[in-house]
Amino acid sequence: MLTCQDLSYLSRIDYIGSGFTKLVLKGTLLNGKDIAIKTVHGEGNDVKNCMKAYGDRVGCHRLATYKLQKEIALMQILRHPGITQLHGQCYVNSDPADLRVTAMLDLGTPLEMIQLLQAPWEERFKVCLELVRLLHYLANSPLGSVALLDFQPRQFILVEGSLKLTDLDDATNEEILCRQDTDCTLTFPARSFGVTCSAAGTCVEANEKRNLYNAYRFFFTYLLPHASPPALRPLLQDIMNTTGTLSNQKQLFPAHISACVPSDRPAIKCLL
Ligand SMILES: Nc1ncnc2c1ncn2[C@@H]1O[C@H](COP(=O)(O)OP(=O)(O)O)[C@@H](O)[C@H]1O
Numbered sequence: 001m002l003t004c005q006d007l008s009y010l011s012r013i014d015y016i017g018s019g020f021t022k023l024v025l026k027g028t029l030l031n032g033k034d035i036a037i038k039t040v041h042g043e044g045n046d047v048k049n050c051m052k053a054y055g056d057r058v059g060c061h062r063l064a065t066y067k068l069q070k071e072i073a074l075m076q077i078l079r080h081p082g083i084t085q086l087h088g089q090c091y092v093n094s095d096p097a098d099l100r101v102t103a104m105l106d107l108g109t110p111l112e113m114i115q116l117l118q119a120p121w122e123e124r125f126k127v128c129l130e131l132v133r134l135l136h137y138l139a140n141s142p143l144g145s146v147a148l149l150d151f152q153p154r155q156f157i158l159v160e161g162s163l164k165l166t167d168l169d170d171a172t173n174e175e176i177l178c179r180q181d182t183d184c185t186l187t188f189p190a191r192s193f194g195v196t197c198s199a200a201g202t203c204v205e206a207n208e209k210r211n212l213y214n215a216y217r218f219f220f221t222y223l224l225p226h227a228s229p230p231a232l233r234p235l236l237q238d239i240m241n242t243t244g245t246l247s248n249q250k251q252l253f254p255a256h257i258s259a260c261v262p263s264d265r266p267a268i269k270c271l272l
């Protein structure tokens, strides 16, 4: 594991990205390897909005730091090829509020949908397949079924061509609480879904369903149909139908198509 000492020797530090809560930089370790580091984003909307509402700088930084710590904890528990790997963390209480907690992670490149749309179909399918494998893991994780409340392409990166989730602070393993089925409506901009309320008072598989529909609306609709191999179109249509309507299907991506990716064009023969 990397420690505060590795961080103090980090060179060629450069900005790579930021969101509401965190600032992400890259840097080079003494051994020459590049890593990503995450800290609280003091100028980000999370801290700013909190300041507007409560005017408490220390408290607002603490809230954002808590989110980063939650992400670090989740990265330690949820281990999967589809989740960015944590390589270390550093806590220095005497540092300025933004820099007290640092996570050290695999360095990737932000997922650019526009770029991906121009990539060959196999590459786009591979991303979708990796996403499905991640969602399958999240639905059966050591913490129970985990939903990503802020599910968007910008929460993912590519590391050596593989899709990895990097933003985990909005993940939850709590299912929605309910008294009756009508408490269990999953609402999205274009449509909503009814889910049943269990005798135990939680919406059945709501976390899993929510992830699946988000995968459909942010990834599959854009990445799967365009320029797909004609022989696969009926299968792809099935995948789109089941995820777009959240109807039940045991295996989302049938084994015989997933076995063929990644592939060069000629390997598509294995599909026929
Ligand atoms: N390990 C990483 N490698 C490369 N870029 C990253 C990495 N982690 C995050 N990023 C980029 O930084 C942005 C902000 O990180 P994120 O964890 O999503 O912060 P926030 O919680 O503020 O949204 C991401 O949208 C992504 O583009």
Ligand SMILES: [Mg+2]
Residues within 6 Å of the ligand: 019, 020, 154, 155, 167
């Ligand atoms: Mg984010």
